[in-house]
Amino acid sequence: MRPVGSKYLLEEPLGRGATGTVWRARQRETAGAEAAVAGHPGETVAIKVLKEELASDPDVVMRFLRERSVLLRLTHPNIVRTRDLVVEGELLALVMDLIDGPDLDRHLRRNGPFSAVGAALLTARIADALAASHADGIVHRDLKPANVLLAGSEDDPAGLWPMLTDFGIARLADSPGLTRTHEFVGTPAYVAPESAEGRPQTSAVDVYGAGIMLYELVTGRPPFGGGTALEVLQRHLNEEPQRPGNVPLPLWTVIERCLRKNPDERPGAEDLARALRTVAAGIGAHATPAQAEAAMGVGALLGPDAPATPASGDAQGPAGASDPTRVLPTTGGPGGDGPSHDPNAATSVLPHAAGPGQGGQDGRGDTGAFDPTRAMPPVPSGAPEGQGGSGGGPSPEEPHPWQTQLRAARDRNEQTQVQPLDPELDPLRRRPRRSPAPPPPQQYGQPEPPGQYRQPEPPRQEPRQPRQAYAPEPLRTPEPQPRRQEPPRPPEPRQPRQRRGANPMRIPGLGCLKGCLFMVLIAVAISVLVWNFTPLPEWWDQGRQFWEDTKNWIGDVWAWLEDLVGAGQEAADKVEDVQNDVQDVRDGIDDVRENLPDAPAGNG
Numbered sequence: 001m002r003p004v005g006s007k008y009l010l011e012e013p014l015g016r017g018a019t020g021t022v023w024r025a026r027q028r029e030t031a032g033a034e035a036a037v038a039g040h041p042g043e044t045v046a047i048k049v050l051k052e053e054l055a056s057d058p059d060v061v062m063r064f065l066r067e068r069s070v071l072l073r074l075t076h077p078n079i080v081r082t083r084d085l086v087v088e089g090e091l092l093a094l095v096m097d098l099i100d101g102p103d104l105d106r107h108l109r110r111n112g113p114f115s116a117v118g119a120a121l122l123t124a125r126i127a128d129a130l131a132a133s134h135a136d137g138i139v140h141r142d143l144k145p146a147n148v149l150l151a152g153s154e155d156d157p158a159g160l161w162p163m164l165t166d167f168g169i170a171r172l173a174d175s176p177g178l179t180r181t182h183e184f185v186g187t188p189a190y191v192a193p194e195s196a197e198g199r200p201q202t203s204a205v206d207v208y209g210a211g212i213m214l215y216e217l218v219t220g221r222p223p224f225g226g227g228t229a230l231e232v233l234q235r236h237l238n239e240e241p242q243r244p245g246n247v248p249l250p251l252w253t254v255i256e257r258c259l260r261k262n263p264d265e266r267p268g269a270e271d272l273a274r275a276l277r278t279v280a281a282g283i284g285a286h287a288t289p290a291q292a293e294a295a296m297g298v299g300a301l302l303g304p305d306a307p308a309t310p311a312s313g314d315a316q317g318p319a320g321a322s323d324p325t326r327v328l329p330t331t332g333g334p335g336g337d338g339p340s341h342d343p344n345a346a347t348s349v350l351p352h353a354a355g356p357g358q359g360g361q362d363g364r365g366d367t368g369a370f371d372p373t374r375a376m377p378p379v380p381s382g383a384p385e386g387q388g389g390s391g392g393g394p395s396p397e398e399p400h401p402w403q404t405q406l407r408a409a410r411d412r413n414e415q416t417q418v419q420p421l422d423p424e425l426d427p428l429r430r431r432p433r434r435s436p437a438p439p440p441p442q443q444y445g446q447p448e449p450p451g452q453y454r455q456p457e458p459p460r461q462e463p464r465q466p467r468q469a470y471a472p473e474p475l476r477t478p479e480p481q482p483r484r485q486e487p488p489r490p491p492e493p494r495q496p497r498q499r500r501g502a503n504p505m506r507i508p509g510l511g512c513l514k515g516c517l518f519m520v521l522i523a524v525a526i527s528v529l530v531w532n533f534t535p536l537p538e539w540w541d542q543g544r545q546f547w548e549d550t551k552n553w554i555g556d557v558w559a560w561l562e563d564l565v566g567a568g569q570e571a572a573d574k575v576e577d578v579q580n581d582v583q584d585v586r587d588g589i590d591d592v593r594e595n596l597p598d599a600p601a602g603n604g
């Protein structure tokens, strides 16, 4: 176990992302006053250890320290709480609450799309979290299902509790030292058009990300997925999303507003949350005519957000060639060069595109296969938009900034590609999980009652910070009106649920015990059959009789032998008696001889 600072011990990795590795860890001792949560010895936490590449960058370290207070004070029931930040030598780490559950991306892959109501309610909670952070001046900038952790039971969709994580990480990774002039931190499938173009990013980028995510929750895929990363980004810029058949009209109104190309036309997160709850109430099976009517008029709730919170306003300048988030030329078109790794999967650092159809420096065209080592055409940092640029680049001897940046991009992408761990190695699956207090049941399959908003308790053990930057308002109850007939919607496709294991609690040895019992049962059944349907009982009697006879015979032989031995002994005794008698006679004769007088010498 590796120590992190003096307060924490890393136990096992939980997952790996583009910016670092998340570990399950244990608190060694109570943290100091600088931590948001002191914790207590033995408590389990999650620690994100930032990649060395980030940790060794002075810009990131400075940003890390500067943002410490922002990250630590961000508390909301739907935001994974950052408890502490550790800076030790070349190590930067964020200590977070450990969330007992998979991320939304993994859940979606396992269980398929949500119902329209479920998706709306889940996204409403995420919008609550965004509203709170935007009110605090913090923009997430990398909203995607992989950054939403699900507390609660996966088997019960109503019990799922979304927790937004990775706040501030995109901001940290967006260090000028790392991204230099033309890199971009984000995930192509979820990136807002203005981020792709390098225009200033505001809180509207998060609302765009929420819209993409909502679309994915009901359809199973993001609207602009597929193709190379650059193609995906171009689609964000140029393509209007189309309404899928299974998305009810009111929900589509919300999605469409969130996905407006112009950030000024998108709603604020708070309005988004309210609108989603109105939609969920109006499209559910038990909706009243008034609720259905309110859902149809949801567009009225989605006014443009003003003024939007600027993202990382502390360190970023205005849009332009030096904007660190620029990735695409404003005039770029499809078919341009660029990396083509899975645009849905990971936070990426992408290079600035040189222009439509341009091949790489090595002469290779866009093959559609991701080649992270591909050299890019030289683009000076001050080159005008959309031009590949020819002058002002580095000298041929030095590595071009593109090469350095692409190397960084390759490293990050490699890290991210190993993110879905082998289920055998996935500690999230094999370890016993600490269960947080279950959230109040939220029926994702059913609408919430109108006119009230249940402010849920967070699934946390410790008391929440008193500061509450955002409190959702009660829903407006519309005037009752006759219910409008909606065209029948086709049933929403639901992927078959995974069967629960026979041993869901994973009691050690239970499977073996059951196997043994089964074998015993089979053995008993076979015995009964054999006894009743074979001549075994007859053989048994015969055997027993044979055994009795043998026993008797052996007994007789034994008695005869005993008699024989007894007779022999008797004979031996008699012989001994006779010998004794003979000896007595001899002794008598000897006595007589001794007592006889000696005979005279001449008479003999």
Ligand SMILES: Nc1ncnc2c1ncn2[C@@H]1O[C@H](COP(=O)(O)OP(=O)(O)OP(=O)(O)O)[C@@H](O)[C@H]1O
Binding pocket: 014, 015, 016, 017, 018, 019, 020, 021, 022, 046, 048, 080, 096, 097, 098, 099, 100, 101, 102, 103, 142, 146, 147, 149, 165, 166, 345, 346, 347, 348, 416, 419, 428
């Ligand atoms: N607080 C937490 N509690 C429990 N598990 C977590 C926590 N934070 C992250 N994890 C797990 O670690 C994995 C990796 O997290 P990380 O944020 O590094 O990845 P990511 O968001 O997919 O990557 P990136 O956004 O950098 O591309 C997550 O998928 C999740 O399973």
